[in-house]
Amino acid sequence: MTFLQAMLLAILQGVSELFPVSSLGHTVLLPALLGWRIQRSDPTFLAFVVALHFGTALALLVFYRHDWMRIVFGLARSLVRGRVEDADARLGWLLVAGTVPLALAGVFLEGPVRSLFGSPALVAAFLVVNALVMFAGERLKRASALATARPLAKLPFRNGALIGASQALALLPGISRSGASIVAGLLSDMTHDDAARFSFLLATPAIFAASVLEFPRLLAPAAHAVLLESLLGGILAGLTAYASVAFLTRYFHTNDLRPFGWYCLTFGTVCFTLAIMKVIT
Amino acid sequence: MRALAVVIALACFALAVLYWNGALQLAVSHPGPHHTHAIVLAIVGVLALVWLRFQSGVSSR
Numbered sequence: 056m057t058f059l060q061a062m063l064l065a066i067l068q069g070v071s072e073l074f075p076v077s078s079l080g081h082t083v084l085l086p087a088l089l090g091w092r093i094q095r096s097d098p099t100f101l102a103f104v105v106a107l108h109f110g111t112a113l114a115l116l117v118f119y120r121h122d123w124m125r126i127v128f129g130l131a132r133s134l135v136r137g138r139v140e141d142a143d144a145r146l147g148w149l150l151v152a153g154t155v156p157l158a159l160a161g162v163f164l165e166g167p168v169r170s171l172f173g174s175p176a177l178v179a180a181f182l183v184v185n186a187l188v189m190f191a192g193e194r195l196k197r198a199s200a201l202a203t204a205r206p207l208a209k210l211p212f213r214n215g216a217l218i219g220a221s222q223a224l225a226l227l228p229g230i231s232r233s234g235a236s237i238v239a240g241l242l243s244d245m246t247h248d249d250a251a252r253f254s255f256l257l258a259t260p261a262i263f264a265a266s267v268l269e270f271p272r273l274l275a276p277a278a279h280a281v282l283l284e285s286l287l288g289g290i291l292a293g294l295t296a297y298a299s300v301a302f303l304t305r306y307f308h309t310n311d312l313r314p315f316g317w318y319c320l321t322f323g324t325v326c327f328t329l330a331i332m333k334v335i336t
Numbered sequence: 337m338r339a340l341a342v343v344i345a346l347a348c349f350a351l352a353v354l355y356w357n358g359a360l361q362l363a364v365s366h367p368g369p370h371h372t373h374a375i376v377l378a379i380v381g382v383l384a385l386v387w388l389r390f391q392s393g394v395s396s397r
Contacts, residue, residue: 133390134389155380158376159380162376166363166365167363268372268375
């Protein structure tokens with residue numbers, strides 16, 4: 056991996072982690088399209104990826120810093136009092152309910168799932184599936200558009216857990232974590248605005264915990280070879296993630312998932328065709 | 337539901353110990369101790385105890 060490739064991957068990670076287009080899918084497909092020979096299991100590359108995730112998680116924490124302060128104090132208050140009494144505490148426990156299924160799925164299923172679905176053709180096929188999931192979510196949402204939108208503060212804990220569990224679909228490279236959780240939010244009668252906000256808040260502990268658990272990779276001797284790339288890559292991923300979440304929170308005030316669906320459908324179809332023609336491997 | 341919370345908590349703590357020691361090798365990618373599995377299970381166990389506390393209806397009011 057050259058320095059330029061590392062910086063481009065950092066930008067790609069920062070943008071695609073939050074846009075509903077599958078960051079993992081893009082980090083498999085774009086290097087394959089550009090002919091980059093990256094050993095994804097190489098310790099130096101894994102250390103670099105940890106740095107990118109760390110930067111992304113920090114960007115999300117900074118962007119939602121006021122929300123997280125209120126949520127943490129709300130959680131602490133509810134723990135002391137033994138009951139959930141306010142909206143901040145409720146949102147905090149909704150995030151906990153949503154994070155537990157993803158954490159369990161990530162720990163117990165990630166290894167087996169990733170080893171099964173690493174080829175560009177399968178990743179491209181899952182990108183098409185990701186598009187179809189978003190189109191289906193939008194269609195079902197429009198069909199129930201007359202129903203009253205449910206505010207995030209009134210989301211049942213069962214739905215919070217289901218939205219969190221839907222993120223586990225993103226263990227399949229090509230399925231977007233944010234796409235799956237936003238669609239699950241829409242199907243729980245939330246607005247695009249609230250579904251996206253809940254998805255981005257859910258992403259923070261998930262990405263942050265994954266970074267912390269994998270942090271020893273950054274301290275391993277192999278990581279010293281990519282120290283500069285990891286540091287600058289982490290900063291670049293953080294900056295682009297911050298810009299992405301700032302853009303997307305405004306975007307979902309008035310827009311929906313369909314443009315991302317069309318993008319995934321087009322890009323996935325092109326990559327799938329190239330993969331079965333053996334143009335990319 | 338309180339009994340369920342206790343059972344979940346105890347089960348998670350027991351599994352966490354087994355994964356930490358490497359005695360349990362279910363859904364793992366390589367043999368040996370699995371500290372990440374153990375940490376996540378321990379956290380879920382603690383959350384089950386929190387759930388138990390909420391069900392006990394303790395309130396300052």
